[in-house]
Amino acid sequence: MPSPARPLPACASFYHLPNTHITGRACRGLACFAARADAPQRWQQACGSATSLYCLGQCHQGPAQAGDHASPVIRTHCRQPVLLTTLSGKPDDSLACYQQRGGGAALRMLLPLPASAAIGQLETAGLRGRGGAGFPAARKWAAVAAAGGVQKYVVANADEGDPGSFSDKVLLEQNPFQLIEAMIIAGITLGATQGYIYLRCEYPAAAGVLQQAIRQAYAAGWLGAAVLGSSHHFELQLVIGHGSYLCGEETAMLNAIEGQRPEVRLRPPQISEHGLFGQPTLVNNVETLCAVPWIVEHGGAAYAAMGTANSKGTKLLSLNSLFNRPGLYEVEFGITIRQIVDELGGGLRRGQLKGVMIGGPLAGIMPPALLDTPLDYEALHAIGCAVGHGGVIAFADDSPIAAIVAEVFRFGAGESCGKCTPCHLGSPELARSFEAVLAGAKMPRQRWHELIAALADGSLCGHGRGLAEFALAIERHYPQELATCFV
Ligand SMILES: Cc1cc2nc3c(=O)[nH]c(=O)nc-3n(C[C@H](O)[C@H](O)[C@H](O)COP(=O)(O)O)c2cc1C
Ligand code: SF4
Known part of the structure; x- marks a missing residue:
């Protein structure tokens, strides 16, 4: 039986929350920043903490505090709900209830079929990764399926670090078996016998639900040496993070699971060939994976019938x-x-x-x-x-552009892994400069351009490059207000 223990990592100093309890702490996520006028004292508490807490996934009730957890209102606005169909509506870790709601049908359908059957459906569906980059899921799955290697891995990225998002949190808390079913399907399809769910520690309720769900899946024969009595073998383990946005970046996450310092890895090699412990690895976001059972059961064409030409479903x-x-x-x-x-x-x-x-x-x-x-x-x-x-x-309109820019770069600086100079030193300089702007100073326009160009060109990963994209969009969409910050 896998242990969801949360041992102190060897490189504890890298993390914001190596061993602290978060109950009672206020969230400093961007959604809470946007709502700071609704509870200024709580926001001040978030700003006053020595280590910032980004984000509790309670953006629907910001400014949020750990512990005052309430489920968000959940609504569907699509012809055929895909992700929220087998949702329980409350924290739910009962496999029997999941099956009563129709869960498990896709896995049972696939067991007698050739291993590649799911990849064909994902290709037809046009499913793109929901973790941010929108990479076609079928291409990733096919690359891992084609890779050699004695051991392959399936990893669910449940780090949900983007402040403002709480979709994975709801999927994990209210429908953990949808993810577990998808990961077993991925394992069978790719020939991977070991899966990991990397979950952020800021979601303690989801951790409890997942632990219980994994235990039940083992007891019911979904997981283990003979998946539902078949010749397929799939083990699943929950790994809980220690507070680091960067651990959502897939190579940093793999290092974190291995117990290494979670810095971003150079590519190539791609993780489909050389991923976790040097073996072929599939990393998909929780929401991407949760779409898989529906696509397998209803067919990729039904999924592709929704959405736009290149953004399906x-x-x-x-x-x-x-x-x-x-x-x-x-x-x-x-x-x-x-x-x-x-x-x-x-x-x-x-x-x-x-x-x-x-x-x-x-x-x-x-x-x-x-x-x-x-x-x-x-x-x-x-x-x-x-x-x-x-x-x-x-x-x-109570959020001046200078305040938004300062807040985003403060976040960016705090979450940089420190490997690239423009991200490691440029982000804090931008945060400090815009804090000074809020206090009445001006920033040299030339310095802004230098720092943003360095971030765009000199960053190894999407963290630094994304911060540059944020800055360029501000320049493009709010030029007049931004101009007031410069000399
Ligand atoms: C700084 C940074 C943070 C990221 N955080 C997350 C995250 O919290 N969750 C996630 O699924 N993907 C995150 N990603 C994207 C992952 O690296 C990876 O592309 C994704 O998990 C792949 O899954 P997908 O193809 O299903 O989207 C992040 C990327 C970067 C650069
Ligand atoms: S861009 Fe930033 S977060 Fe990404 S590897 Fe470089 S220093 Fe680390």
């Missing part, structure tokens, strides 16, 4: 507490951001809309004039924004 969106109707929504790609803001979210409950950050802090903020842009990977990229992990943070 459905996406979970986490709407923050500034909306009149915050919560978790499953929508079809192609819906406009205006519909999301006005029809789903019901508009802002106070102030004027300043902008919407969708893909987390490593992407741009969309100004109100561009709200007719559809939710679509390419359409958002074209305006310097991103689908990212689907956190939808509305900023009201």
Whole structure:
């Protein structure tokens, strides 16, 4: 039986939360920043902590504090819900209930079929990774399936680090067997006998649900040496993080699982050939994996019938507490951001809309004039924004651009792994400069350009490059307000 223990890592100093309890601590995530005027004292507590806590996944009730956990309102707005179909509506770790709700059908369908059957359905579905980059899932699965090696691994990325997103959290707490079923399907398809779920420690309720669910899956014969009595073997282990946004980056995460310092690895080699413990590894986000059972059961074509030409299917969106109707929504790609803001979210409950950050802090903020842009990977990229992990943070007009820039770079600086100079030293300099702007100083425009260009060109991973993209989008969409910060 696997142990979900949380031993102190050898490189504990890398982490923000190596062994601390988070109960009672206030969240410093960007959704809580956007809502700081609603509970200024709580926000001050978050800012006053020696180590920042990003993010509790309670963005629907920000500014949030660990412990005052309440499930978000959950709604579907699509022709065929894919991700929220077998949701229990409450913390649920009963395999029997999951099966009563239709869970397990995809795994049973696949067991007698050739191992490659699922990859064909994923290809037809056009499923793209929901962890941020939107990489086609079928291509990743096919690469790991084709790789040699004595041992292969399947890893679920449950780090959900993007401040503003709480979709994985809901999937894990309310439907853990959907993920477990998907990981077994991946293991059988790729010839991988060992899986890991890397979960952030900021989600203690999800950890408890997953531990219990994994135990039940072993007892019911879903996991172990003979999956549902077949010749397939699949083991699953929960690994709990210690507070680090960067551990969501897949190579850093693999180092963390191995117990190494979680720095980003150089590529090539790709992890499909040389991943966890040097073996072929599939890493997928929780939401990506949770779509797999539905796609296998209903067929890739049914999934591809929803969405746009290149962004197929459905996406979970986490709407923050500034909306009149915050919560978790499953929508079809192609819906406009205006519909999301006005029809789903019901508009802002106070102030004027300043902008919407969708893909987390490593992407741009969309100004109100561009709200007719559809939710679509390419359409958002074209305006310097991103689908990212689907956190939808509305900023009201009480958030000056200088304050947003300072907050994003403070986050970026605190979460840098320190390997690249522009990210390690440039991010804190930008944070300090914009804090000074808020206090009445000005920043040399030339220095801003130098630092952003260095971040864009000299960063090894998407953390530094994403911070540059955020800055460039601010330049593009808020030029006048940004100009007031410069000399
Ligand atoms: C700084 C950084 C943080 C990331 N954090 C996450 C995360 O919390 N969850 C996640 O699924 N992907 C995260 N990613 C993306 C992963 O590296 C990886 O692309 C993803 O887990 C692959 O799964 P997918 O193909 O299903 O999206 C992050 C990437 C970067 C650069
Ligand atoms: S860009 Fe930043 S987080 Fe990424 S490898 Fe370089 S220093 Fe580390």
